[in-house]
Amino acid sequence: MRVRIIGIGMGPHQVTPEAADALRDADYVIAAEKRDGDALLAIRREIADAYGVPVVVVPDPARDREPTGDGGYVGAVAGWHAARVAAYEAVLAERPGTAAFLVWGDPAFYDSTIRIVEAIAERGSVEVEYDVVPGISALQLLAARHRIVLHDIGQPLHVTTGRLLADAVSAGQTNIAVMLNRSVELDGLEDWTIWWGGNLGRPEEELVAGRVGDVLEEIAMARERIRGAAGWVLDIFVVRRAAG
Incomplete structure (x- = not known):
């Protein structure tokens, strides 16, 4: 199983040639849907459609936006990420080939896609190799x-x-x-x-x-x-x- 984590800048006009090549290499895109009418999902669909890549939509797990207690914000985010790991892992287990995650901006800045894919690989139920393609931040x-x-x-x-x-x-x-x-x-x-x-x-x-x-x-x-x-x-x- 191969996963490509692709920075897409701020939309279709900022997809770099390297990112475009990575998209052409993908069999499908995994994208979270945070709410009905999710505008950022629509942009990801637009980009994937431009390269003829189907999108597998995963409802984004709920996140506690007002956390309390000892864990606080960090605990709430950790729980949310664990739920994302399970949701994405289920898709990867069902679909062979090369999957892509399209990251707004660049994957290095305040985005957890790399951490989530790394966690999936460490769990071992799906054998995953992954790389990262930078984007315009x-x-x-x-x-x-x-x-x-x-x-x-x-x-x-x-x-x-x-x-x-x-x-x-x-x-x-x-x-x-x-x-x-x-x-x-x-x-x-x-x-x-x-x-x-x-x-x-x-x-x-x-x-x-x-x-x-x-x-x-x-x-x-x-x-x-x-x-x-x-x-x-x-x-x-x-x-x-x-x-x-």
Whole structure:
């Protein structure tokens, strides 16, 4: 059994030649359906159809979005991933050939497809060999859209999630890329600079940049416009403390 984990960037126009070759090599695509009318599933279908590859849809297991107790967020995600392992393993056991997972952006950034396929291989009930094909990440696209370098000369870039942004600031980070945002919470960073992008690479894409205190309302309105146009919002931003 062969599995190909393929980064697809932000949609069909960002499928690289290497990713296209991997898709042509696949016998089918496995894709999760998170809800009725799942827009990201529709995009995956569009890409698979362009290369003549059928899609096997797997209802995505439920995930606790408000976890409590000792396990908290990490425990909730671990349980969700275990359920995904079982669901995908069942498909692989029934279908021979080469399967592909189409990962939004790049598989290296805040995506667990590699971990899940690795777990399937370790369980051993299905013999799995897998490889990873990189894709264009939202972080790269954000930098390109705003025409910025992501770090000052010789300085680091800290990449984290919206949930952990406050911890990063408290730890002294001053140049932070933030992904997976349920909202944009920037209390105390009003004098920092932000470069924000929502649904990058999609028709409803929006960009905002400036002093945080000056553009927060603009970002909130942009998020609402995107949600109204697409039904979903995936945004990313970089915040940087002013020098001196």
